[in-house]
Amino acid sequence: MYNPLFGLARDGWPIIGLFALAALVAALLRWPVPAVVLLLLTAFSLNFFRDPDRAAPTGEGLAVAPADGVVCKMGEASDPLTGEMRQVVCIFMNVFNVHVNRSPVDGTVTEVRYIPGKFVNASLDKASVDNERNVLGIRDADGGQWSVVQIAGLIARRIVCKAGPGDRLSRGERYGMIKFGSRLDVYLPHGYLPAVTMGQKTTAGLTVLARKAE
Incomplete structure (x- = not known):
């Protein structure tokens, strides 16, 4: 990809x-x-622009972090694709992180929506609604709908997304990047709970971000 x-x-x-x-x-x-x-x-x-190879963890009912960085926000928010209230995990990437983005789960891309906007500090809450962003919708094998949002920041002015509707993505597969500092928001489908904590460092494709509730 x-x-x-x-x-x-x-x-x-x-x-x-x-x-x-x-x-x-x-x-x-x-x-x-x-x-x-x-x-x-x-x-x-x-x-x-370094992009190391990584092998995603195996197992059912888990999702991996789509970006290297630090968890900067967690809670409930309105999904930008469905409008439903969902659990969201936000990861802030500084300029020293690897900036290649990866799919959190195995699934099929259902929608890609580009939303023009501003370029405020990506670590701020309002960045999720004010900033330029690209939303990737992924449906997993169980029908769960994931929304992964690439958000531009103060320095990042170019979002790259190579995935399109109908594409199949594997857990941890590369699909794009954001240049020079930015943020990734992941909206979890119902039935999944965050497996990370505020301030935790994440590694794209390796850190378990969420797990399916038992």
Whole structure:
């Protein structure tokens, strides 16, 4: 769906290449300060767009975190696709996290909805309704409806989503990313409960985010 190229997200290569080329030109022209700055930007971009391979945990009735980051909000909120009140878990990603996003569950994409908006701090509550965002609807094998929302932030100004209606996603499969700091909200279907706590660090595709209630 959204496989890396040499361990880096494909959308990062043009940016990395641009900084690296500019650093080389500055060095050849003997401009030391610009060369060092551009070299640092190249190194930062290499770190930001890293995309390590990960094997999602197996087992029934569980969902994994779709993003690296920290749980910044939990509770009930209105699902942006259905309008129903559901449990939601929000993960804030800073610029040092891996920014590739992964599917929390095995399922079929039912809808992708882009919503234009502002670019306020993604860690704020109002970001979920004010900011630019992309909502991915996934129906799991039991008919449960998941809504995964990519939210742009102060720095992040480009949401990448390679999944479309009808696509099949596996638990932990890559489907997109948000560039340069942002947030992911996951609306759980009825019958699932969060398996994380406020302030907990998450690793996309590895951390168990929610479990089906017994």
